[in-house]
Amino acid sequence: MAFQALLENDLKSMVSSWGVRIWLGLAALLAIVSLPVALSERPGAQALAEVLGTYPLIWSTFAIVLSAGAVSSETGVVADSILSKAVTRYEYIVAKLASRLVTVLGVYLLVAIPSAYLTYRYGTGPLSTSGIVWGVLLIGLNMVLLTSLSVTFSTLFSRTLVAVMGAWFLWYMAGGIFAVLEIEHLSPLHLVENLPAILQGDYAEVDRWQILVMFSLVSAAVTGVAVLHFGRKDL
Amino acid sequence: MSESANVIETDHLTKIYGDKYIALNGADLCVPRGSVFGLIGPNGAGKTTTIRLLLGLQSPTAGTVRVFGETMTPNAVHLRRQIGFLPTNPRFPRDMTPIAYLDFVGKLSGLPHEVRKPRLAALLRAVGLLSASAQKIKGFSTGMVTRLGIAASLINDPELLIWDEPTSGLDPEGRKYTIDLIRELGQTKTILVSSHNLGDIKQVCDYIGILSEGKLIFNGPVREMTRFTHTNTIELELNGDIDGVSDRLKAAHLAVHWERDHTILRLIFDETGDIVPGLLQVLQVIADTEATLITINSLQDEMVDAFIRLLEEERGHGFSRILRAAQAGDGLSSPAGK
Numbered sequence: 001m002a003f004q005a006l007l008e009n010d011l012k013s014m015v016s017s018w019g020v021r022i023w024l025g026l027a028a029l030l031a032i033v034s035l036p037v038a039l040s041e042r043p044g045a046q047a048l049a050e051v052l053g054t055y056p057l058i059w060s061t062f063a064i065v066l067s068a069g070a071v072s073s074e075t076g077v078v079a080d081s082i083l084s085k086a087v088t089r090y091e092y093i094v095a096k097l098a099s100r101l102v103t104v105l106g107v108y109l110l111v112a113i114p115s116a117y118l119t120y121r122y123g124t125g126p127l128s129t130s131g132i133v134w135g136v137l138l139i140g141l142n143m144v145l146l147t148s149l150s151v152t153f154s155t156l157f158s159r160t161l162v163a164v165m166g167a168w169f170l171w172y173m174a175g176g177i178f179a180v181l182e183i184e185h186l187s188p189l190h191l192v193e194n195l196p197a198i199l200q201g202d203y204a205e206v207d208r209w210q211i212l213v214m215f216s217l218v219s220a221a222v223t224g225v226a227v228l229h230f231g232r233k234d235l
Numbered sequence: 236m237s238e239s240a241n242v243i244e245t246d247h248l249t250k251i252y253g254d255k256y257i258a259l260n261g262a263d264l265c266v267p268r269g270s271v272f273g274l275i276g277p278n279g280a281g282k283t284t285t286i287r288l289l290l291g292l293q294s295p296t297a298g299t300v301r302v303f304g305e306t307m308t309p310n311a312v313h314l315r316r317q318i319g320f321l322p323t324n325p326r327f328p329r330d331m332t333p334i335a336y337l338d339f340v341g342k343l344s345g346l347p348h349e350v351r352k353p354r355l356a357a358l359l360r361a362v363g364l365l366s367a368s369a370q371k372i373k374g375f376s377t378g379m380v381t382r383l384g385i386a387a388s389l390i391n392d393p394e395l396l397i398w399d400e401p402t403s404g405l406d407p408e409g410r411k412y413t414i415d416l417i418r419e420l421g422q423t424k425t426i427l428v429s430s431h432n433l434g435d436i437k438q439v440c441d442y443i444g445i446l447s448e449g450k451l452i453f454n455g456p457v458r459e460m461t462r463f464t465h466t467n468t469i470e471l472e473l474n475g476d477i478d479g480v481s482d483r484l485k486a487a488h489l490a491v492h493w494e495r496d497h498t499i500l501r502l503i504f505d506e507t508g509d510i511v512p513g514l515l516q517v518l519q520v521i522a523d524t525e526a527t528l529i530t531i532n533s534l535q536d537e538m539v540d541a542f543i544r545l546l547e548e549e550r551g552h553g554f555s556r557i558l559r560a561a562q563a564g565d566g567l568s569s570p571a572g573k
Contacts, residue, residue: 002312005342013330077326081336081387084290085343086316089309231309234252234293 002087006095014066014103023062027111030054035115044123048132049195051115052139055108056188060146060171062107067100067150068163071230075158078235089231097151097223104147105140112136128201134208135199141215142188146171148219152226155233186214242268242395242425243289248298250284250449258284261298262451264444271421273436274429275542276446282429283323285446286399289427290320302395316344319388323400323429325380329373333364333383336372337390344391351390358386377404385416396426402435414439433542445542460542469514470532471500476525483520489513498529 014020031051038047055063071078071093083092116132149170153163170177175187184190185207197203243266250259259281266272274282287293288300291307291314300307302314327336334355341351359365362382367375375383381401388396398417402410417428418439430436443460445453453460473480481495491513492503502517504510521528 001345002343005339009328009339013328016330077328080320080322080325081327081340082343083292083309084315084318084320084322085340086312086345086391087343088312232294235287 002085003091003095006082006087006092007099010070010096010099011102014099017066019062019066020103020107023059023066024107024110027054027059027107031111031115035118039119039122039124043125043196044119044127045125045131045196045199047123048115048119048127048135048199049192052112052135053192053195055112055139056142056146056192059107060143060188061168063104063143063146064150064167064171065164066103067147068154068167069160070096070100070151071154072158072160072163073154083235089233090227093151093155093227093230097148097226100147100151101144104143108140108143109136112139126200126202128199131199131201131203134201134203135195138191138198138208138211138215139195141212141219142191145215145219145222148222148226152222152229155226155230183214186211186218240268242266242303243272243427244301245285245288246299246301248285248288248300249296250281250288250293251296257449259288260449262446262449263454264451265454266425266427267442268425270442271417271426271428271440272442272444273433273440274427274444274446275433275436276429276431278431279448280431280446281449282431282446283399284449286320286397286427286429289397290315290318316391317394319391319393319396321381321384321388321396321398321401323403324377325384327372327380327383327387329371331372332369333359333372333386334368336383337386340387341390346391354390354392355386358389362386378406378409381405381409381413385413389420394424396420396424396428398426398428400429400431402430402432410435467504467510468533469502469504469510470530471502471517471521471528472530472532473498473500473521474527474529479524480521480526483524484517487516487520489516491517493517 035047035051038050074082078092083089113136116136120127120129120132146167150163150167153167154160157163157166171188175184175189178184178187178190185194191211194203198208243264245262245264248259248262248264249257251257262281262285264274264285274285276282284293288295289302289307291300291309291311294309302311303317305311305314307314328339331339337355337358338351341355346354359368362385364379364382364386367379372380372383381404385398385401388398401413401417405413414435417426417436420426421439428436428440437457441457442455443453443457444451477495477498477500480500484493484500491510494501494503500517502510502513504513518528
């Protein structure tokens with residue numbers, strides 16, 4: 001019951017948040033304006049890739065701001081009014097993570113699914129159904145990774161600004177870090193660059209699965225760090 | 236849960252923040268079931284740290300915390316379900332109304348809808364926030380926020396209440412309301428209430444713990460504190476020929492020690508002796524001179540006096556206390572009685 005109460009409460013605050021409303025409005029507006037033009041001028045895979053690619057590259061900033069403040073913005077309030085009650089640390093942090101994931105994926109899917117359908121229906125050039133599903137899925141997983149990372153930062157730093165800047169810096173430096181580690185294909189930029197090929201179904205299946213598994217594993221790992229750290233943190 | 240005589244027991248409870256600051260040092264705290272326990276100490280003495288450790292919001296650096304006979308941990312939900320906590324200067328979600336917040340806290344406590352709703356309405360009425368129930372918390376005054384915190388601490392009908400500086404920031408009316416409420420709730424619940432102002436809570440506590448610079452220097456019944464008081468001292472305020480009184484007192488063989496401070500004559504009697512003969516001697520000397528007796532006072536309020544004496548002794552003899560404890564084979568344990 002405590003988990004459900006925390007999740008409901010946080011989701012309500014997300015839905016009523018101006019940040020979420022502005023993000024959804026801008027993302028929808030950009031898609032509505034740019035997709036028809038792109039579909040008339042370029043192949044469907046390219047047009048959809050341009051819409052989906054805005055999430056890891058542009059809208060990621062909104063996702064970071066919303067997620068990196070999940071815990072740090074409640075410093076003080078969380079101990080006084082929530083964790084002094086019959087609530088475990090795990091219930092709290094998992095509810096926070098779930099709420100931010102639902103919000104970020106909600107904003108993403110509200111734009112991505114209609115855009116994918118319109119592209120499938122009216123797009124030209126090579127485009128595969130499984131490729132569209134894979135494209136939407138991998139960008140979604142990319143946003144899951146970003147949200148998990150940001151929530152983890154919000155447990156590590158008590159100042160929201162530090163958590164936001166840390167997550168933002170790491171996200172946009174990810175390409176360089178992955179290049180050094182020789183796993184460049186996991187970087188957001190690499191994913192966006194290869195999105196047309198994925199949507200066309202031309203991307204190697206083994207690489208698609210590798211990205212899916214790695215995104216899932218890294219998301220699980222950073223979530224584990226958040227849960228373990230917050231579970232032992234002094235409040 | 237254990238039905239032990241003590242609701243809260245700590246053993247050598249110590250908290251050190253980042254190897255930089257010792258907030259609590261070997262505290263052996265004992266809160267008997269059904270008592271109103273006052274945790275007293277100056278600002279920065281370690282009261283809030285103690286409370287956060289009791290609630291499992293922080294983990295001890297050393298020592299243990301047992302609540303209802305079980306070890307408190309960050310995830311000991313079944314223990315916290317029996318505790319109502321009022322933080323000092325409480326901060327609540329600002330955009331919620333009191334109804335939404337109490338409903339949320341009720342859900343966190345696992346209360347079903349049919350219990351939660353009537354209880355939150357009754358509590359809002361009891362704390363006088365019924366007329367403000369549609370307002371957002373961000374528009375509340377300090378007193379209103381405290382009253383909401385009191386209601387939130389009672390929503391789960393807890394067996395143990397922990398209130399951290401409940402009178403902080405309140406006007407006299409608010410302070411009286413809170414003290415009266417502690418007195419009323421103390422009839423059915425165990426209450427631990429902290430304050431830096433002994434005057435606020437001495438009227439309602441039957442047990443007391445005194446913290447000074449992270450050290451629990453006293454833990455026991457209020458009546459035990461009287462042995463630290465200056466009950467053997469009386470002050471006489473004089474007017475007129477005070478020098479004449481002094482001269483006669485110097486010449487007389489008195490059953491009392493005395494000292495003069497301008498117009499004040501301070502009589503210090505033996506700890507165990509009867510004060511009447513000595514007092515009569517001095518009054519007779521005053522009557523025999525041109526001096527006038529204006530007032531007679533016993534020195535200060537007993538509990539406040541004991542509190543100050545304990546703090547002064549702790550600060551003055553901290554090192555020798557440690558040596559005494561070590562010689563007694565007790566390591567660095569607290570001399571505070573259990």
